[in-house]
Amino acid sequence: MSPSTEIAVCSEKDVPLGQKKVFQVKGQAILVYHLKDGFYATQAHCTHAFWPLKGGKILEGYTVQCPFHHAIFDIRTGEVVEWANFPPGIQLLNIVRGKKALKRYKVNRREGKIYLQGV
């Protein structure tokens, strides 16, 4: 199967506005977010120390904060907005765990369903 092949993941109503939900797609945990301007999808685990992002807060409407060491990612691009900074001293770990963006997946919507590309 080509990486550009679409995979049906859920219906739009499975992820209410302002929320996020994890789906298993081809053996990978993927987090689908419903933001004001649409649906987005990223890997479900933080790139810092792999903590699940499903319990993270959505901030400013478009970023997600990891609940473990508080790294913040832009949900729309996957890029790091702020790297791990909690508790104080965690920055020492950053020598071996440098900034790394979340993997993102293209979301397509049709007839109330969510499809992902690039999984």
Ligand code: FES
């Ligand atoms: S595991 Fe997410 S910030 Fe450390």
